[in-house]
Amino acid sequence: MAEQGAQVVARVGAVLRVLSAAAGTPASTSRVAEATGLTRPTAHRLLSALAGEGLVDRDADGGWVLGPEAYILGAVAADRYDITELARDAVRAVAHATGESAFLSARRGDESVCLLREEGSFPIRSHVLYEGIRFPLGVASAGLAMLAMLPEAEREAYLARADLVAEWGPAHATAPLRARLAAGRATGYVVNPGLIVEGSWGMAAAVFDAAGRPAWALSATGVESRFGPDRQGEIGRVLLEQAHAVTQRLRAR
Amino acid sequence: MAEQGAQVVARVGAVLRVLSAAAGTPASTSRVAEATGLTRPTAHRLLSALAGEGLVDRDADGGWVLGPEAYILGAVAADRYDITELARDAVRAVAHATGESAFLSARRGDESVCLLREEGSFPIRSHVLYEGIRFPLGVASAGLAMLAMLPEAEREAYLARADLVAEWGPAHATAPLRARLAAGRATGYVVNPGLIVEGSWGMAAAVFDAAGRPAWALSATGVESRFGPDRQGEIGRVLLEQAHAVTQRLRAR
């Protein structure tokens, strides 16, 4: 039984996150129910009430999307939380230097969420990441980068509570995951060898907030052939350099 | 008694709107309770639960602000609802041509909410409007402009249900308000003769969405001495021209 007054709020949070993760693609009532673990009448009721508040909207075909009030909340909250303007040059620099699509992601609890994407110039690109998409911290390269740089106690606590194998496969068991994180701490950047979509690789480096905590990550993704040993060092170097530059800018403000 | 499943959602909406309207200024628990009409324990419980979801945050002094999840929701929703990039040049043109601060506001139900502000060059400026601030439709010039251009049935329905006198004074009674709206329909722009803060005047023109509905407004505000009959026509012309340009751009996309 939830803390009093929290159950509906938690459900609202879950519903909004699902629509956010859908990145503007309308979701059906059944889809929202499934993704949030709610029953369909409950999902429908919450969605209708949220639509009444303008936090969600309904498209012409009955699909649910984030609403105009969500946009306004975000525009106001951007003053405090938005680093995309400050980081945009760095994301572009990664895309330009590596030819791969580059991203800025933030940590949100036990998830990473993609905030910014810059297309790379290389004609074959991975489209696994887009603004709003979320992954567990141990899954996408951005989340791996932030997880690797957390204090050991927090990292181990996460590994203890997160069950990634069920949904993401045995490559996400604790032992291989710890190895990946240890390698990331050694080099400063992490490598995701096609564990979300086979053949789509990613690399990432953490960006630290003013308190020294890994709160964001810069990453690059592309096809496997572009992430071999011959290029990994260079991509890693560029990611580290640009991530460090963003960290410095954040400290300076 | 609310529609089932709606009471807590409505309260969440109200809490988030209050924090949004505070435009980043931290609000105390008592302040949120007062502004939303909730009791203090209820406000505290909802705020704590929303903090758990990341939709609100608590600053170092215990004040409540919109949280990182609110920012993310808004960033995702911006794809569908953000016209500030498209309208920025027009807002700047109003500021430049008139010397006054210029704004873009949106209609949100029975309120107008300020989305964008450009400072004017004239050294004496009004600071009544800022991003996130909300007014009833019949109060700020932006809301007046949108209200004036609504279909008559909707406008009259609003006038029937909105009681603006209690909080805003007798100048907001239905008769003077109708006159102001009629004048606005005749000229295409509305004038707010210092009714929010004495001496701070505003003028606005509506921007229409693809369906021809007044969904936004461009406005200019400044000190009374700058809004006399000698300048009203020119300011009105600039507002109309720029609002029309934004309307055209919206149709074209």
Place this chain on the structure above:
DNA sequence: CTAGGGTGTCCACTAAGTGGACGATGCGGG
């Protein structure tokens, strides 16, 4: 035309949510 999948709504039931009261904390003034 039929079947399947998705939708919206109902309402008996109960668990979640409420708010008055109380104690704690912090700050400012004397």
Place this chain on the structure above:
DNA sequence: CCCGCATCGTCCACTTAGTGGACACCCTAG
């Protein structure tokens, strides 16, 4: 340094808001 006042967080008896299984309706594809 102490006291008063304002604000805070928490408690828990009470009640009503929220729930979800069931049902009817709608739409689309074969």
